[in-house]
Amino acid sequence: MFYREAGQFKTTYIRDQELFPVKQDRWGIFVIIGFSFIIVPLIANDYWLQAILIPFLIYSLSALGLNLLTGYAGQLSLGTGGFMAVGAYACYKLVTIFPETNVIILILISGFFSAGIGIIFGIPSLRIKGFYLAVATLAAQFFFEWLFGRVKWFYNYNDSGAIEVPVRNFFDIAVTGPTATTQARYMVVLCIVTFLALVAVNIVRGKIGRAWMAIRDMDIAAELIGIRPLNTKLIAFAVSSYYTGVAGALFVFTYLGSAEIEVFDINMSFEILFMVIIGGLGSISGAFLGAAFIVLIPILITNLPRILGIPINAATVEHFNFMILGALIVLFLIFEPHGLAKIWSIVREKLRAWPFPY
């Protein structure tokens, strides 16, 4: 009754090609963005920001990057953790080398290093496909785990082997390092994620995104209609790695504060892949929904027994966490292979017709 596009006429081409053509969607997005920019920093406490919202946003960005590659361009990748590590370590080295430069610019630049690496590891995708490629991307994962753990230059020869984030200001407000407030870090993450998400929405509906989808659906057919597989696949790898690289830099700089390479191990890659699958392959909003799901589930599993008053020790919770996550993934694949985004679109269809059945 309320969610319905009847009566919204487009009189110009510009209006017709808007990002969110339905008025209610547009307002919904404005409300969500406004809420997260203005209301959330005012009302949320440190626990919410640090434990839930900041990781959620960063994981969303990473899942978004993987979704561009796997969901839109159809190239399965298991090396997300490795690309995130490249972003994080590139940013760390940049901050060390250029201490005067604004850290937010450096975070955005570090993504380009990751993009370059992504192109290199994307080259095999021209020869090999599907699962063979997935295994090949694992090479990136294991290689970078080894590289950043072994070569001391990457962590400035310090004894702990961890990268410690220094305090950096953005117009006199500390945004990284131990003295930065959670609110400040949240705002940095939110700005970057919002910006990059809007860019992603535009990429996938433009020429590049369409080329990706053509390659995904059938690469030989796409080649025959004049899409260059070389360029298209490598652009997909570059853009995707850029997103994951920035996410990796944010992960260390605004979320963890200090990190070792173990943070970006193979489980990270899988977690991001789960977000993409549960959220919905080939959907921008799916990346956010999937990230929310995967971030919230462990918190729920940890806290639920306590709320219900069932005594349960930490190790068991950890085991249950694995079991429930595994079972949920299988269940999702069986009942809704297109993920949460598909469920949302079903709900939307229902809303449009409500209160009538059709």
Next chain:
Amino acid sequence: MEILTTIFIQPFFDMAGDPILFLQVIWEGFVTGILYSLIAFGFVLIFKASGVFNFAQGIMVVFAALTLVGLHENGIPAYIALPITILVMYVLAFSVERLVLRPLVNQPDIILFMATIGLTFFLIGFGEFIFGGEPKIMITEELLLPYDSITFFDDMLILQEIDIAASIIAALALIFLALFLGKTKIGVALRAVADDHQAALSVGISLNTIWVVVWFISGIIALITGIMWGAKSDVSFALSIIAFKALPVLILGGFTSVRGAIVGGLIIGIGEKIGEFYWGDLVGGSIEGWLAYMIALVFLFFRPQGLFGEKIIERV
């Protein structure tokens, strides 16, 4: 110039200078390679029969070993624990077919692959929940496996008896499976399914039964691998790292080739040990983790379908 010498010439002098040590390195690589081959073999069986990229194969290895050891820890003697473990693997195969594969039939490959990752997580949680997460010792003695070492050339070349036993058992298992696939009715049915699902269905082969059978066989292979690998190190879920070692074996040998799994396993096992031993120190050591992938990637550039894989023909 000097650096080129240390990379390209010195290691070969080292090899020639101490041939017994070289032999030892190759032997170590050979033994690891056999275990990789076994994992890859279990994988290829499932991939051929159902087109599922079974990521859980590595976890099945750990799960089988953990069940065996865990049962023994709870006071069940080894000769009873072993059949029970085999039974558990059958139940696992049956439940996987009924609860995961059957509802997902006709879905795209990536969905099935993801389902096996979900299965992996489930098995990790389940195994640790039942038997506890701490590392366990494999019951080598109780299973009547030898654990001494034999030495040659005045103690220069040391061979572990367990390794020799592992090689023999692996070889026997592979011969047995080859006979099983070639000579028995169910083996022929299995190959028929691997060739063409629909044709197999049309001559009255039950796909569901075949799937249970291949997952069960893979489970048995996982158990053998788990015992052998567990005897060399502890039994814990850290072992599942060998699953990642087996993946390059697969891309090297080809997903659909049993021969490829065996040859690929040996190439990767030996190549990785030699690389680590003679070149590893030059770049900081511990290159085993990714060297196998690099070897496999180099091969892939020349043969995208793997060494023995079927030629990929694409049609629009």
